[in-house]
Amino acid sequence: MASVWELLLMPFVAFWRLVKLLALPAMLTAAAWWLFGTGSTVFTVVTLVCVCWVLVALYLWRLQIHGRLRSMERGAIRVREGGR
Numbered sequence: 860m861a862s863v864w865e866l867l868l869m870p871f872v873a874f875w876r877l878v879k880l881l882a883l884p885a886m887l888t889a890a891a892w893w894l895f896g897t898g899s900t901v902f903t904v905v906t907l908v909c910v911c912w913v914l915v916a917l918y919l920w921r922l923q924i925h926g927r928l929r930s931m932e933r934g935a936i937r938v939r940e941g942g943r
Contacts, residue, residue, distance in 0.1 A: 880916040884909035
């Protein structure tokens with residue numbers, strides 16, 4: 860069973876994880892734009908790599924959130940010694 864604080868903070872934690880996942884591709888794209896300009900082949904390649912990275916990151920983030928919600932739904936598991 861999830862604690863009350865865990866339930867209350869889950870949207871903020873999930874959002875912060877998403878920001879961390881997407882920060883590096885955004886910085887790489889911005890750096891490529893600043894260094895090479897939009898007409899450069901290097902910028903295009905960096906942007907395509909970052910788009911692929913973001914798609915994979917979003918998919919993995921969605922799976923993580925889905926798993927976390929399923930875990931909270933399941934509740935506490937108690938292990939007992941001995942027989943039934």
